[in-house]
Amino acid sequence: MIKFIRITKAGFLNFKRSGTLSTAGVLMMIITLSVIASIILLQAALNFSLNQIKDKVDVTIYFNAGSPEDKILSIKDSLLALPEVQSVAYTSADEALAEFRARHVGDYATIAALNEVNLNPLGAYLDVKAKDLPQYESIAKLLSSGNFLSSDSSSIIDKINYNDNKSIIDKLNSIIGGAERLGLLITLILIIISIIITFNTIRLAIFTSREEIGVMRLVGANNLTIRGPFMVEGIIYGLLSTILTLAIFFPITGWLGANMTGFLGLNLNDYYTANFFQILVILLLSGAALGIISSFLATRKYLKK
Amino acid sequence: MIYLNNVSKVYDSDSVALDNISLSVTAGEFVSIVGHSGAGKTTLVKMILAEEAPTSGEVFFESVNVHKLRGGELSRLRRRIGTVFQDFKLLPNKTAYENIAFAMEAAGKSNEEIASDVPHVLELVGLSQKASRFPRQLSGGEQQRLAIARAIINQPELIIADEPTGNLDPVNTYEVVEILKKINDLGTTVILATHNKGVVDAIGKRIITLDKGKLARDESKEGKRML
Numbered sequence: 001m002i003k004f005i006r007i008t009k010a011g012f013l014n015f016k017r018s019g020t021l022s023t024a025g026v027l028m029m030i031i032t033l034s035v036i037a038s039i040i041l042l043q044a045a046l047n048f049s050l051n052q053i054k055d056k057v058d059v060t061i062y063f064n065a066g067s068p069e070d071k072i073l074s075i076k077d078s079l080l081a082l083p084e085v086q087s088v089a090y091t092s093a094d095e096a097l098a099e100f101r102a103r104h105v106g107d108y109a110t111i112a113a114l115n116e117v118n119l120n121p122l123g124a125y126l127d128v129k130a131k132d133l134p135q136y137e138s139i140a141k142l143l144s145s146g147n148f149l150s151s152d153s154s155s156i157i158d159k160i161n162y163n164d165n166k167s168i169i170d171k172l173n174s175i176i177g178g179a180e181r182l183g184l185l186i187t188l189i190l191i192i193i194s195i196i197i198t199f200n201t202i203r204l205a206i207f208t209s210r211e212e213i214g215v216m217r218l219v220g221a222n223n224l225t226i227r228g229p230f231m232v233e234g235i236i237y238g239l240l241s242t243i244l245t246l247a248i249f250f251p252i253t254g255w256l257g258a259n260m261t262g263f264l265g266l267n268l269n270d271y272y273t274a275n276f277f278q279i280l281v282i283l284l285l286s287g288a289a290l291g292i293i294s295s296f297l298a299t300r301k302y303l304k305k
Numbered sequence: 306m307i308y309l310n311n312v313s314k315v316y317d318s319d320s321v322a323l324d325n326i327s328l329s330v331t332a333g334e335f336v337s338i339v340g341h342s343g344a345g346k347t348t349l350v351k352m353i354l355a356e357e358a359p360t361s362g363e364v365f366f367e368s369v370n371v372h373k374l375r376g377g378e379l380s381r382l383r384r385r386i387g388t389v390f391q392d393f394k395l396l397p398n399k400t401a402y403e404n405i406a407f408a409m410e411a412a413g414k415s416n417e418e419i420a421s422d423v424p425h426v427l428e429l430v431g432l433s434q435k436a437s438r439f440p441r442q443l444s445g446g447e448q449q450r451l452a453i454a455r456a457i458i459n460q461p462e463l464i465i466a467d468e469p470t471g472n473l474d475p476v477n478t479y480e481v482v483e484i485l486k487k488i489n490d491l492g493t494t495v496i497l498a499t500h501n502k503g504v505v506d507a508i509g510k511r512i513i514t515l516d517k518g519k520l521a522r523d524e525s526k527e528g529k530r531m532l
Contacts (some may be wrong), residue, residue: 221380
């Protein structure tokens, strides 16, 4: 315990006394943590946009006009039982007509024609949303295969619009997959670069202390006594950098929230405050781990023998 | 106490730092190792401290071969030896007080022992008023006295001083030599490596002369032992 207290105290003193080097170390780590925080926010914006696009895709099953509602609702229930299906929305024939009228409210010719018929020419329809994009194909196949629906039920289906949307869905699927992979790759590269930079800064700070380490060894200090304070310093780097990075991101996300919400589709300021605790934990763990591991590896070189 | 058995150190074929040296130092002795720059004095000191390994031969501290020691054992051995160097080797980011306290902490001493012993030893070397100064704020002589204070704080069995007066003026040199003599009088073995003939003469004890890595002479004040 006394050793722990001494090591912690020495770490704090070293940090305080090597002012310029400590500042450089903290600045470098702020850059690394800022990269990580930016990536968290970018991923959030990207995922939000992708989800919105995904949300626009669905498969619609159109029923013949005058199809009995109970049959349609039983098809809806069967669809909901499928594991791939996220939701099914039912629009009755009357609602479809009302929607149609609302959409063509300025189109007098069409409305006049509709009034002339005096009958609802539109059928009811079901909007099916899958949990994931590639699942639309299997749902559509299942519906058209005839195995899923009885012949009685399938006779009331006018058409399923999957094939109309197929090429768009496929394209979207590949774009979204590509965007996610590219995002991950850029994330990895940026994080690795920042880690290397921080590691080198800490290594440089310890390099300047290599003679000191030699003296400590000569005095008979064991490895823990020598290495401990450097690792405590690493933790201090992580703590301070986390606090400063979190503080810096308040005005940044504030500005982004006020000015870029339209472009990004997501208010980053709201996202940042809503997920503040998670981001804090991620940055704190990254910073502390980076500090400890860098110090550990950098001192190892001078403690061999 | 210290036994060197046919110790050689070869850096590369045309650079032989130590050439087949055998000698022993008994407890309580004051041994001066003299020789020109490059004679092998510092290498010899480093061998005893296990800072460098010999190319061949063995170095014993009592019955222990110091080059067979690992990690923790080596740290424990070094706590039994106090070291003083020409360049002081103080910890620059620690105050005079903390430099000495660190050696005690390394030896596992309690806070109470540190609080009572450090002021005492600082007084002994005349640095009581400068306990909170950093090494850079001390003169050369003061830094060396601080290094000696650190070397003796754990009451080591052996003090090794490598050119301790190399960077000092005559007054400070005299002071350092007097302190080393006093330490020896109290029973601690002292090995002093120096090229300063005047220092060796002032001490007047056993002198080992190295020349180009070879043991050229081993003489004590009782009589010369030519090799």
